[in-house]
Amino acid sequence: DDYELGGHTDFMRKEMAEQPEAIARALRGRLDERFATAHLGGLGLDPMALRAVKRVKFLGCGSAYYAGQMGAALVEELARIPADAEPASEFRYRNPVVDPDALYVAVSQSGETIDTLAAVQELRRKGGRVIGAVNVVGSAIARECGSGVFLHAGPEVSVASTKALTNMTVSFAMLALLLGRVRDLSAAAGARIVTGLRALPGQVERVLADDAEIARIAKRYAHARHMFFLGRVSGWPVAREGAQKLKEISYIHAEAYQAAELKHGPLALVDADMPSVVIVPADDLVAKNIGTIEQVKARGGPVIVITNADLPDGLADEVIRVPRGEPELDPILLTIPLQLLAYHTASALGRDIDKPRNLAKSVTVE
Ligand code: G6P
Numbered sequence: 172d173d174y175e176l177g178g179h180t181d182f183m184r185k186e187m188a189e190q191p192e193a194i195a196r197a198l199r200g201r202l203d204e205r206f207a208t209a210h211l212g213g214l215g216l217d218p219m220a221l222r223a224v225k226r227v228k229f230l231g232c233g234s235a236y237y238a239g240q241m242g243a244a245l246v247e248e249l250a251r252i253p254a255d256a257e258p259a260s261e262f263r264y265r266n267p268v269v270d271p272d273a274l275y276v277a278v279s280q281s282g283e284t285i286d287t288l289a290a291v292q293e294l295r296r297k298g299g300r301v302i303g304a305v306n307v308v309g310s311a312i313a314r315e316c317g318s319g320v321f322l323h324a325g326p327e328v329s330v331a332s333t334k335a336l337t338n339m340t341v342s343f344a345m346l347a348l349l350l351g352r353v354r355d356l357s358a359a360a361g362a363r364i365v366t367g368l369r370a371l372p373g374q375v376e377r378v379l380a381d382d383a384e385i386a387r388i389a390k391r392y393a394h395a396r397h398m399f400f401l402g403r404v405s406g407w408p409v410a411r412e413g414a415q416k417l418k419e420i421s422y423i424h425a426e427a428y429q430a431a432e433l434k435h436g437p438l439a440l441v442d443a444d445m446p447s448v449v450i451v452p453a454d455d456l457v458a459k460n461i462g463t464i465e466q467v468k469a470r471g472g473p474v475i476v477i478t479n480a481d482l483p484d485g486l487a488d489e490v491i492r493v494p495r496g497e498p499e500l501d502p503i504l505l506t507i508p509l510q511l512l513a514y515h516t517a518s519a520l521g522r523d524i525d526k527p528r529n530l531a532k533s534v535t536v537e
Pocket residue numbers: 232233234235278279280281282283284287330331332530531532533534
């Protein structure tokens with residue numbers, strides 16, 4: 172184990188640190204500067220087949236589901252095709268209407284999650300077109316799908332997924348780029364995304380370098396019994412993933428809410444003992460997110476902001492900044508500090524980070 176840990180204290184830490192190289196591996200040979208698009212040969216879909224896709228649905232469990240939600244937003248933005256994500260477990264149990272014109276994407280690090288596998292089998296029984304977005308080559312879901320995009324994150328040991336989740340979103344950005352470029356996404360817009368993807372490894376490196384500051388913040392709030400994670404639109408799946416990570420490894424109760432829903436109930440819970448982590452991407456909604464932060468502050472709630480926007484001084488108790496890249500890719504970078512926040516909170520509380528209680532790395536039984 173010592174050898175495999177390569178000097179790191181645990182696998183989660185090692186795998187977070189590996190993210191820049193993991194992203195670079197996912198991009199290798201797949202970005203096309205000349206035509207401002209992506210090549211995903213494993214999809215087995217020619218331009219006509221890609222154009223025939225009328226809808227995209229991502230299916231996965233846990234973090235893979237949240238990555239799917241980020242993927243759906245990327246597809247809608249870049250390709251303007253309706254897209255959504257659903258927990259694979261719900262899909263398999265609810266007798267879904269299978270749309271022959273849809274592209275279904277089964278998302279799984281391990282490729283062995285039983286609920287996701289069952290969703291794929293249900294789709295195939297009903298004639299749905301399903302591809303995999305899987306990390307482990309030769310896994311059950313990869314084999315059942317027969318085509319898709321491998322994540323190339325390398326082996327992931329920690330129960331809390333970090334580099335595999337990042338590579339899911341990176342892969343969905345390439346899928347969305349490809350779907351966009353066979354439609355109306357301009358070459359200039361495509362080139363912007365290609366450049367943005369190429370910049371990611373270096374930008375993630377910079378976020379990881381903020382480790383000591385995020386550790387300080389985590390320690391300060393580690394006593395909290397409950398936390399909110401708030402975000403709107405592109406910040407919303409980021410908030411959900413941040414809450415998931417904190418729950419998984421620190422055992423602090425964390426709930427994610429769409430920021431605007433706060434006033435419809437959960438605001439009643441905000442007080443000095445209920446910190447909120449607010450995701451503020453540099454998008455058209457910065458003013459709205461500032462409003463959310465002010466509402467929380469007005470009720471005495473501590474606020475930790477994760478942002479790449481320019482915000483007024485003194486707005487929040489803590490501000491964690493990430494580099495500004497192409498706006499569509501913001502969720503990828505904004506997720507990284509949340510891994511570190513969960514990690515350092517769990518570590519301040521003395522938790523077994525790689526093997527949290529009650530959880531398994533892959534859930535292969537019902
Ligand atoms: C388990 C893990 C989660 C993971 C989920 C999906 O519940 O605890 O961290 O996100 O499975 O795993 P998969 O291998 O399908 O991505």
